[in-house]
Each structure stands twice: as structure tokens, then as C-alpha cells.
Amino acid sequence: MTLEVVILAAGKGTRMRSELPKVLHPIGGQPMLSHVIDTARELGASKIHVVIGHGAEQVKSQVKAENIHWVVQHEQNGTGHAVTQVLPYLGADSTVLVLYGDVPLVRVETLQHLLANAADLGLLTASPADPSGYGRIIRDAENQITGIVEHKDAAPDQLAINEINTGILVSTAQRLQRWLPRLSANNVQGEYYLTDIVAMAAEDNLPITSAQPRALSEVEGINNRLQQANLERVYQQHMAQELMTAGVSLLDPCRIDVRGKIHTGHDVLIDVNTVFEGEVYLGNGVSIGPNCCIKNSSIGDGSEIKANSILEDTIVEKNCVVGPFARLRPGTHLADAAKIGNFVETKKAIIGAGSKVNHLSYIGDTTVGIGSNIGAGTITCNYDGVNKFQTEIGDAAFIGSNTSLVAPVKIGNHATVAAGSIITGDVSDAELGVGRARQRNISNWQRPLKKDL
Ligand code: UD1
Numbered sequence: 336m337t338l339e340v341v342i343l344a345a346g347k348g349t350r351m352r353s354e355l356p357k358v359l360h361p362i363g364g365q366p367m368l369s370h371v372i373d374t375a376r377e378l379g380a381s382k383i384h385v386v387i388g389h390g391a392e393q394v395k396s397q398v399k400a401e402n403i404h405w406v407v408q409h410e411q412n413g414t415g416h417a418v419t420q421v422l423p424y425l426g427a428d429s430t431v432l433v434l435y436g437d438v439p440l441v442r443v444e445t446l447q448h449l450l451a452n453a454a455d456l457g458l459l460t461a462s463p464a465d466p467s468g469y470g471r472i473i474r475d476a477e478n479q480i481t482g483i484v485e486h487k488d489a490a491p492d493q494l495a496i497n498e499i500n501t502g503i504l505v506s507t508a509q510r511l512q513r514w515l516p517r518l519s520a521n522n523v524q525g526e527y528y529l530t531d532i533v534a535m536a537a538e539d540n541l542p543i544t545s546a547q548p549r550a551l552s553e554v555e556g557i558n559n560r561l562q563q564a565n566l567e568r569v570y571q572q573h574m575a576q577e578l579m580t581a582g583v584s585l586l587d588p589c590r591i592d593v594r595g596k597i598h599t600g601h602d603v604l605i606d607v608n609t610v611f612e613g614e615v616y617l618g619n620g621v622s623i624g625p626n627c628c629i630k631n632s633s634i635g636d637g638s639e640i641k642a643n644s645i646l647e648d649t650i651v652e653k654n655c656v657v658g659p660f661a662r663l664r665p666g667t668h669l670a671d672a673a674k675i676g677n678f679v680e681t682k683k684a685i686i687g688a689g690s691k692v693n694h695l696s697y698i699g700d701t702t703v704g705i706g707s708n709i710g711a712g713t714i715t716c717n718y719d720g721v722n723k724f725q726t727e728i729g730d731a732a733f734i735g736s737n738t739s740l741v742a743p744v745k746i747g748n749h750a751t752v753a754a755g756s757i758i759t760g761d762v763s764d765a766e767l768g769v770g771r772a773r774q775r776n777i778s779n780w781q782r783p784l785k786k787d788l
């Protein structure tokens with residue numbers, strides 16, 4: 336069987352009240368359309384046709400997906416009209432599955448089930464508590480499907496039916512080539528309804544099969560920000576379940592947000608309110624404290640990230656301790672057992688094994704060797720307002736508190752810098768660098784007195 340998937344994504348999404356085309360609004364940090372494309376790929380689709388209209392150029396450029404056949408529907412004259420745009424491109428012997436760019440959480444297994452049962456036409460149907468707004472499934476006395484009637488076109492007795500059309504259906508290219516040109520827009524909305532092919536199939540005496548999703552959320556569409564937020568929660572629940580199944584302890588599965596992919600080792604512990612973005616790797620025994628943001632980073636075995644830390648494009652190797660309140664910016668690399676403490680910001684900083692930057696520092700465009708100690712309040716002055724410069728600190732160096740290292744500058748192995756120094760020149764191996772005014776004391780100092788009023 337050759338499977339082609341058609342994804343409808345041309346609608347405007349007026350109720351989002353947004354400049355952004357609806358299908359670009361995110362679920363789990365990815366445009367909702369991207370989730371549907373991923374699902375089509377997992378099903379093994381040989382071709383994916385995406386019908387776009389509103390914001391077509393923006394959708395094409397912002398959905399980063401290869402091998403998509405984009406088809407522009409210039410006017411949105413209905414779901415039947417949308418699928419008709421793809422007819423010229425379908426392979427003669429293909430099976431065709433229709434999905435929707437604003438129905439992002441349908442599961443691969445559900446669609447496989449639909450595909451397995453269907454021959455000429457298969458519908459994914461559901462029975463929500465409140466069916467209003469949806470097309471209703473019409474069945475005859477033998478329980479065979481004979482048609483779909485849209486809510487707006489339905490008679491009162493049809494409105495009482497609670498089996499609804501999710502919109503997702505599968506047919507063959509041959510059948511669609513036969514049926515779609517025969518659609519008319521003779522209905523309340525003046526649209527070409529894809530759903531009218533169901534009555535045509537019944538007229539042709541073809542069996543119409545149906546399948547149901549495991550959860551209603553799989554077939555829920557997003558028309559406004561409330562529905563988006565609801566499906567975001569459903570998605571996050573799934574992510575939390577996957578992590579726990581993989582052996583991760585979540586202190587509260589309702590308080591984690593995964594906007595990308597996490598790869599985890601064993602015995603990982605994640606406290607509450609952490610946001611993961613992009614691709615994140617957490618090694619064995621890693622623990623993440625509350626309120627962290629971790630983006631495109633990798634954290635090695637046994638390392639601990641304490642509360643309120645922010646990491647982006649950072650590599651933390653084994654047995655490191657970071658935070659609380661640390662900010663590791665892109666290009667930070669901590670070697671084994673390095674420590675970054677509270678209120679420390681790093682950027683393009685390579686910190687050698689066992690080295691410590693424990694308090695209140697800015698370390699940027701810097702390499703630090705093995706076993707060095709960077710005192711509280713150390714600042715690398717890496718920027719002259721135009722260019723950035725490099726600071727190099729060797730092994731076993733000791734930088735006293737409240738030091739400014741004016742780059743470019745090198746501090747040697749076993750070198751020491753006195754507290755409060757402004758270092759503008761290199762300090763060689765084993766030297767002490769002192770760059771501050773000498774203290775003087777004035778005896779019998781008279782403090783100013785308060786004036787009489
Ligand atoms: C459709 C179904 C209805 C079903 C419901 C499920 C039809 C006629 N009705 O109704 O039976 O219960 O979905 O949500 O199919 N689109 C295009 N081009 C168009 C029209 C629509 O790309 O010309 C896209 C929209 O962007 C949207 C989707 O197709 O993502 C559904 O279109 P919409 O008009 O919302 O269909 P419904 O009225 O909800």
C-alpha cells in the first residue's frame with residue numbers, strides 16, 4: 336500500500352485573534368502543524384501534501400520540514416475544495432489519509448487502526464458528551480454509515496445523534512478522483528463539503544468503515560487560545576508520562592514543561608516547574624532543582640542543577656554542581672566536578688575540572704584550567720564597547736574576591752591575584768598579581784558632626 340497524507344491547513348483561524356497563521360501557533364514549543372507532519376511521517380507516508388492558504392508563505396518558511404509538497408488553496412471554499420486541490424498530484428494507486436493542521440494530537444496507533452480497517456472509505460468518528468458544532472454520522476437500520484450531515488444543515492432529530500465526524504478520513508486516490516469533482520456547494524454554508532463523499536460511497540454500495548480514538552483529545556481541534564492551552568496541558572501530561580515510564584522521578588508530573596526532546600539516563604530526578612526546550616540530555620543520577628530553564632544542553636552523570644538556574648547551549652560534564660540562581664549562557668562548558676554557584680553568569684566559558692566559581696561573578700570569553708578558584712565578585716571585562724577579548728586562567732590559580740580581569744589577559748598556573756585587583760597585564764605562573772591602591776590609615780579621624788538647626 337502506498338500511503339499519501341493530505342493535511343488541511345489553509346484556514347485563517349480568526350478566533351485565535353492573531354497575526355500568526357493558526358497552524359504556526361505552538362504545542363510543546365513546535366508549530367501545531369509540525370506535530371501533524373511528524374505523525375504523517377511516522378505512518379510511513381510516501382508523500383505529504385499540505386494545503387495552505389492564509390499566511391501561506393509564512394507557514395512554508397516557518398515549518399522547518401523537508402520533503403513537503405505545499406499546495407496553495409487561494410480561496411477557502413470548504414474541506415472538499417481543499418482536498419480537490421491535491422487531486423492532480425495523487426498517485427493512481429495510493430491510499431489517501433486526510434488530516435488537519437489544527438488537530439495536532441492524533442496518535443499514530445489510532446490512525447493505523449483506521450487504515451487497517453478501511454478499504455474504500457474509513458472515517459474516524461467519536462462520541463463527545465456535547466456533539467454540537469460537529470458533523471453527525473448518519474447510520475441506517477443495519478448500523479451502516481450512510482452519510483454525514485453538518486450541524487448547520489442538520490434536522491432536529493439528526494442533532495440528537497452524538498456520534499460525530501472528526502474530519503479525519505481515509506480513502507483511495509481512485510475513489511477521490513471519482514467523487515470530489517461531483518461535490519456541490521448547495522448547502523447552508525455554500526461550501527464544498529468533503530463529508531458529502533460519504534453519501535456518494537453509500538450510493539456506490541461501498542462499505543464505509545469507522546474507527547475511534549482512545550481519547551477525545553486526539554481529535555480535538557484548536558480554534559482559540561483556550562483550546563490551545565487545553566491541548567498543551569494534554570501534551571505535557573503525555574510528556575510527563577513518557578519520562579516517568581523511562582524511569583525519571585518527577586516530583587509533580589503536572590509541573591513540568593517539555594518544549595522539545597529530553598533524553599534521560601537512569602535515576603534522574605526533576606523537581607517542580609522546570610522548562611526544557613530544544614534537545615536536552617540528562618545523564619544518570621542527574622538532579623534538577625525547582626524553577627530551572629534548560630535549553631539545548633547536556634548534563635553529565637551525577638551532576639546537580641540547583642533551584643532557579645538557567646542553562647542554554649551548555650555542556651555540563653560529570654559530578655558538577657550548578658546554582659542556585661546560576662545563568663549559564665551559550666558556549667559554557669563545565670568539565671568534571673566543576674562548580675558554579677549563586678548569581679554567577681557565564682558565556683563562552685570553559686571551566687576546567689574541579690574549578691570553582693562560587694559567587695556573584697561574570698565569566699565570559701574565558702578558559703579556566705583545572706582546580707582553580709575564582710573568588711566572589713570576579714568580573715572578566717571582555718568587552719571594550721566594540722570588540723570582545725579573551726581571558727585565560729591556568730591550573731590551580733587563585734583569583735581573589737572583587738577582581739576585574741581586563742581582557743585580553745592571561746593568569747598563569749598556580750598564580751594568585753590579590754582581592755580587589757584590577758588586572759590589566761598578564762600574571763605569570765606562580766606570581767602574585769596585585770593591582771590596587773595601597774591602604775593608608777589616618778589617625779584621630781574626626782567624623783562630621785550634625786549641624787544644629
Ligand atoms: C469539519 C467537518 C465536520 C467535522 C469537523 C470536525 C466538513 C464539511 N465538515 O467541519 O463534519 O465535524 O470538521 O472539526 O468537512 N480548511 C481548509 N480549506 C478550506 C476549508 C477548511 O484548509 O477551504 C481546513 C481548515 O483550516 C480547518 C479544517 O480544514 O483546519 C476544517 O475546516 P472547518 O471549516 O473548520 O470545518 P468544520 O466546519 O469544523
Ligand code: CA
Pocket residue numbers: 556
Ligand atoms: Ca472547524
